[in-house]
Amino acid sequence: MSLRTLIVQRIRNQGPLTTAAFMDLALYHQTLGYYTRARRRTGRAGDFYTSVDVGPQFGALLATQLDEMHRLLAATGCPAFDLVEVGAGNGQLGRDLLNAAESTYPALYAATRLTLVETSTAARAAQPATLGRHRARLAASLEAIPDQVCGTILANELLDALPTHAVTMTSEGLREIYIDLTGDRFVERLGPLSCPELADYLARLDVVLTPGWRGEVNLAAADWVRMAARRLQRGFLMLIDYGHTADELYSGRHDGSTLTTFHRHLVGSVGDDPFQRGGPAWLAQPGEQDITSHVDLTTVRAVAEEEGLDVLGLTDQSHFLLGLGALNEADSGTEPGGVEAVKHRLALKTLLVPGGLGSTHKVLLLGKQVGTPALRGCSFEARTVETRA
Ligand SMILES: C[S@@+](CC[C@H](N)C(=O)[O-])C[C@H]1O[C@@H](n2cnc3c(N)ncnc32)[C@H](O)[C@@H]1O
Helix, strand or coil: CCHHHHHHHHHHHHCCEEHHHHHHHHHHCCCCCHHHHCCCCECCCCCECCHHHHCCHHHHHHHHHHHHHHHHHHCCCCCCEEEEEECCCCCHHHHHHHHHHHHHCHHHHHHEEEEEECCCHHHHHHHHHHHHHHHHHEEEEECCCCCCEEEEEEEECCHHHCCCEEEEEECCEEEEEEEEEECCEEEEEEECCCCCHHHHHHHHHCCCCCCCCEEEECHHHHHHHHHHHHHEEEEEEEEEEEEECHHHHCCHHHCECCCEEEECCEEECCCECHHHCCCEHHHCCCCCCEEECCEEHHHHHHHHHHCCCEEEEEEEHHHHHHHCCCCCCCCCCCCCCCHHHHHHHHHHHHHHCCCCHHHHEEEEEEEECCCCCCCHHHCCHHHCCECCC
């Protein structure tokens, strides 16, 4: 049975689905989900690019930040350095980090116990092969974050891939958007809120929503941050994602929902799509396309603080990587003027360029029982979205 047919039957039998339930099936159904079925969904042969796909430069720069975090933790008596990457896919970023640590930060390399956390069994199975000679550094490949992490929990483009609820303000108040059927076509329909947490979430943000406004409330992202904060015994949480502060996300600027799909590098949205014969593009091909939404960094930060974490920095990816020395890396290890040098510079440009990954992606750095050190990734303080608390 196709995933589409399965979802159609589910709606016929049980009624309309919340957008979170639809996304959960589309992306993570245990056999047919978009992420469940594949080792890797990104890159040229996939549906979209992440910073990891741009080249090893992203991992190499992050290794500089991890080296500093390792030294700070070692000074507090942590014997080893747990590096827990969540949403690790096939282990590509883990490999790039270990390559860079091995060549540039031998103490970090020696201390690192790598745990790759990934829900897709197909992607997990591919991790040892991707790590190659570093596979001995892989302490565990898991479905969930282990307890008592002493080190850094890192997630690149995880929170934006978690199933989210969608809501809209009407003249009768806040309503939830559900996925229903017209014939066998998926359509959106308004209904009452499926849980009171949705209204509570928005009320805490103190945002003014006028009739016609539509947006996402990602309860799963908040829950994930809470869980990660609890499993971190001492160390750092580094989150890199498409994101905005709540005043920006829940304002006129993002008035039309941030739900976005990626299929073979074509972008779709909540607007109509010809493949859906007039229905919204984001519902068109469940299981065949990625579905994402932008992250509400204000809530993520607030949840982390409630759990006792300190905010060490919130900046955009461009300034984060510049703080880590991206410009010093511009010619590193390549013959000046050669093809590799040009490729290397182009990769750095892709990671840094405003309007692309450099500004759409934000970096939130949090610490637990490590004080409030000034981290190197936040050293471009003049241009930081927000500096240390
Ligand atoms: C957009 S991909 C990002 C992959 C990789 N981090 C990168 O930047 O190239 C999101 C990944 O997170 C995984 N994922 C989703 N929810 C997860 C969870 N709760 N725990 C671990 N992995 C999860 C998905 O299966 C998918 O591989």
